[in-house]
Amino acid sequence: MTRRDESREGSTRALPRDAVQRLRNAANGLVGEIRTQQRRTLQPQREAESGGDWKSLFDELRTRIGTLGMTESDPQVDDFGLQADFVERLLPLLDFLFDRYWRVELRADWNLPSRGPVLLVANRAGVLPWDGMMLSHAASRLFDDNARPRFLVEDEVLRLPFAQAQFARVGGVRASTENFNDLAGQGHSVVHFPEGARGVLHSFRERYRVGSFESLDVIEAALERGMRIVPVGVVGAEEAVPRLGDARVLSRLVAREIDIPILPMTPTFPLLGPLGLLPLPSRWVITFGEPVEGGTVAEVADTLHDGVKGLVEQGLDARSSTWL
Numbered sequence: 001m002t003r004r005d006e007s008r009e010g011s012t013r014a015l016p017r018d019a020v021q022r023l024r025n026a027a028n029g030l031v032g033e034i035r036t037q038q039r040r041t042l043q044p045q046r047e048a049e050s051g052g053d054w055k056s057l058f059d060e061l062r063t064r065i066g067t068l069g070m071t072e073s074d075p076q077v078d079d080f081g082l083q084a085d086f087v088e089r090l091l092p093l094l095d096f097l098f099d100r101y102w103r104v105e106l107r108a109d110w111n112l113p114s115r116g117p118v119l120l121v122a123n124r125a126g127v128l129p130w131d132g133m134m135l136s137h138a139a140s141r142l143f144d145d146n147a148r149p150r151f152l153v154e155d156e157v158l159r160l161p162f163a164q165a166q167f168a169r170v171g172g173v174r175a176s177t178e179n180f181n182d183l184a185g186q187g188h189s190v191v192h193f194p195e196g197a198r199g200v201l202h203s204f205r206e207r208y209r210v211g212s213f214e215s216l217d218v219i220e221a222a223l224e225r226g227m228r229i230v231p232v233g234v235v236g237a238e239e240a241v242p243r244l245g246d247a248r249v250l251s252r253l254v255a256r257e258i259d260i261p262i263l264p265m266t267p268t269f270p271l272l273g274p275l276g277l278l279p280l281p282s283r284w285v286i287t288f289g290e291p292v293e294g295g296t297v298a299e300v301a302d303t304l305h306d307g308v309k310g311l312v313e314q315g316l317d318a319r320s321s322t323w324l
Helices: 003-014 017-049 054-066 084-101 130-142 163-169 177-185 197-201 217-224 248-255 273-277 297-318
Strands: 105-107 118-122 150-153 172-174 190-192 228-235 285-288
Touching: 084 130, 105 297, 118 130, 118 217, 118 297, 130 150, 130 190, 130 228, 130 285, 150 177, 163 172, 172 177, 177 190, 177 217, 190 217, 217 228, 217 297, 228 297, 285 297
Parallel strands: 105 285, 118 190, 118 228, 150 172, 150 190
Antiparallel strands: 228 285
């Protein structure tokens, strides 16, 4: 027997029998406490797995997907969330949508200054801002420095699941005067849809009826900065995502519970599920008007409204076919 074994044996013999029993009782009590704590920890997880807290799960999913592929330390993410490397990887898709899927025709593009900053004022169509992305893409092709304008997005759209972070990655910014001033102060051109929520929510029966401008704050801020303002008419976005109405039954059951303000109904959604959100291959025409200069805010707004309305009508007349 070694000295270590002798030492252990001696230590064991030195312990009274009642002390050993107390140690065993204490160890058993500790094991029981650990098992109880584990059951308490696992209980919320089991409730979530059974669907008891599905709204919290949805919110977490929205957050995770909304920030998918984004990192806080990425040096190519600017103050508004645009990821330059992501846009670069997305260019083939944007080119495909522009040139082949929607076959966008640009008209009177000589009216667009060769470089920014410029405020582009256009008509709005559809819930998802495909028109903002395509107009921004068109301007970036035309600018000498290929700078990509940022497009302002309505609150009603940004509250959709996964929307805000993903649109920010490609240049979407929440529509507000403060954000516009920050963008313009950094030398960015901006795409603005002054119809506001009406432009998002109008039905297909009201397509290409340019509504009144809800707010003139951005236009006023652009005038104060001496920024060039160009009216633009966009034709094609209305047919790409034709809004027939709202899925009211789904809205009552789902949308309000998970804080979705609008759940549009199109010919393919919700019939085809998520696939129904894909836009249709309509033919687009984007027409640039002459820059508007001088006058009061109200006068400039009226001139822009009439200009956008007239450019939309020109685009409809120039389009050979809606689909072909």
